[in-house]
Amino acid sequence: MNGTAAEESNVLKDWDPKVLLKSLYEISYEPRVETKRNRFIPMEGHIEVPADEVTKADGLDNEGWMKQYIRNKEGRLQIFATHYAGEAPAQELILSGADVDANKDERTLTIHGGREHVKYYCRVPSALFDKWRQSFLSHCASSQIDAYVKPIPRAFQHLTERVLILELGSSSIRAGVLTTEPSLPQSFFPSIAVRTDDGKIIVGEDAYKPEIRHNGHFVRPIQAIDPSVERYSIDKEVLEAVILKVIKDLRIEPFKYKVLLSIPQNIPSVLIGELLSICLNDIKFQGAAITRQPSLILYAYDVTTGVVVDIGERLNIVPVIDGYVVESAIASIPYGSQQMGDSLRNSLSASNKGLYSFQSPIPEDYQKEEKGENRETRISLDSFDTTPGMTTRFDIDNSRFLCTEGLFKPKKWGLDTKGLHQLIHEAILQSPIDSRRVLYRNIYLAGGASLMPGLAEKLEQELSTVVPNTIHTQVNISPWRYNAAYLGAQIVASASTFEDSCISADKLPKFIAQLQASSF
Known part of the structure; x- marks a missing residue:
């Protein structure tokens, strides 16, 4: 319409x-109920730690390591005195907010920082290196799960x-x-x-x-x-x-x-x-x-540094460091929800299944979903006061997956541009070098199209194909991200500094003159 x-x-x-x-x-x-939230990756088994609690700086050889049985569980690292997970761990470390440094050549993982300033250094079997790394990363990320207004x-x-x-x-x-x-x-x-x-x-x-x-x-x-x-x-x-x-x-x-x-x-x-x-x-x-929405979105996530990925009618990727927008790194692309709707509408028209568009899930494994047996879902419009002659019940096939894939493969929408994950990667690379690691693990979704189920997981998966495996990427989602900018605006409006940011009608001409000379 x-x-x-x-x-x-x-x-x-x-x-x-x-x-x-x-x-x-x-x-x-x-x-909103989110599939990604509290998505810990459990892991337990034997690893190696420096004998006598010596540190990596001491240059241990193979004889300087001892076996230890550990388990990652609900944001905690549990260390057992026995060679199995007994009734109670001998030691327990809170992983929330910690960083994970990985060295695949040496098979070592260093977990440090976080709320309790944890420091843990270990060596894991080569065949299980990636699994242990992902497990630690998932539990260290737990501090941000409830970090939103x-x-x-x-x-x-x-x-x-x-x-x-x-x-x-x-x-x-x-x-x-x-x-x-x-x-x-x-x-x-x-x-x-x-x-x-x-x-x-x-x-x-x-x-x-x-x-x-x-x-x-x-x-x-x-x-x-x-x-x-x-x-x-x-x-x-x-x-x-x-x-x-x-x-x-x-x-x-x-x-x-x-x-x-x-x-x-x-x-x-x-x-x-x-x-x-x-x-x-x-x-x-x-x-x-007056203020722009990306900074407000970060306020709604209760942070001041991160990459805002706002997906509505347009796609805006905006790195923000300590509340300041990195202007030179902004990516603003004129595609988003409109292309999803058009793609779905065209696909359904081609298969004579209707002309309507609906919220579409993002499959984590696109190829698997596309080939899956249960590719149709039944849609009913009976509750929306339809008129005689309107189609009110019909099936939507795997078009619901195809229409969203253009976010990551824009050529499917007929666009000659880079995918969402590549644009985020490039925006971070254009940001100050000392902030890049922080930005990679602080990616925040907002906008109506960000509500699609599975988007955060899919984005993390695609980012892993372009970001070095030594760098942790994390996409954060708030259940309130549809109204994130509005919530952030309330934080700004209730601050003691808000009064100073307001202008009156008599001061408007001077403000406009200053505005024209700035890059607001």
Whole structure:
């Protein structure tokens, strides 16, 4: 539904998708169940450690090693006095947050650091080296499993600060007032409007009503004129209508509130002055601040260093070190969810299975899934108030795997560019050399397309094909990553420094002049 009424099929002409949209834009405080979380790799057996607790620096020969029986279990290294896993370990080390240095030629592994400053040095059988390494890595990563901001339902409005958080996404608008504890958006709707033939602007879900969409054309508040070269334009009337809808939804008076605008990474600085002018001069907010979403996403993960991989209508890969974006290493590519939908739609049309697109899982073993016996899944649209003549039940075959594979093999989408894993690898290589190891193990997913089951596992698997095996790569996923930038914006808005980052209408001209001379 991104065209005019003339482009609509007769079957869909009278369909009102309000029930479907309500489902898609539901605010739920139920955390997503993730397959990757708590995914420890258990391992136990005999290894060798330096005799008499001497260190690697002492240059031991083969006679300087002694056998030890160990077990990795739930983020801990258990050491047994016997040659098997007895009832209780003689020693137990907490692995959470530790680093693993691997030397495959010498078959040695050094585990050091972490919450308890652990130091453990061992030598493992050559045939089991990779298995032991992966096991240690999985348990050392356990400290980050719960490192993210958790939203609290029924949070109260902030006691002293009145701040509106407004996220302008390419597909969705999220908004809410600052609360005492982090919370999810209170207003959430499609970033779309219809400009009717008589000049009215209808925003959000209402734009999709048959009587509205048949009598006008769809427009966006921020439109990509040519995404491939980062050209954008603001439709001032539509953006004002979006903000007024938010104000109505939240029942607030703009002049009593400051606003924090959260914008995508790829919106050029030249448009920021226009955005602020609309908020301060036209809507009359008390003050305004503006920030880009990648840094906010890291705040939602409760970290300040990492690689943000934001997958929505566009793919943005943004390395951030100690809160500062590595501008020269950013990769922003004009493909993502739209290509997945198009690929699935074309594939289903070719096999006469329908014209709809659905959330698609990412298979860890693509070839295995593609050849698997159970390649079809049944889809039902009966609960979405369909009209007579609409296909409501049909099977989707292995197209659901094929349509996502373009993320890693863009040629499957007809694109001449590099895969997601290669782009991340290159972005890190363009970052400062002393931060690269940290960035490899701090990759954070966000965006609607990042919700696909198995994406984190698949990405780690593909990264292992381009990253040296001495470097640990880890993809982190929060159950709340769909709203990560919004959660991060609340952290920023509640900080004591937020007041200083706001500007008022009278200071806007000076700010715009400074903006034009900077690289915000």
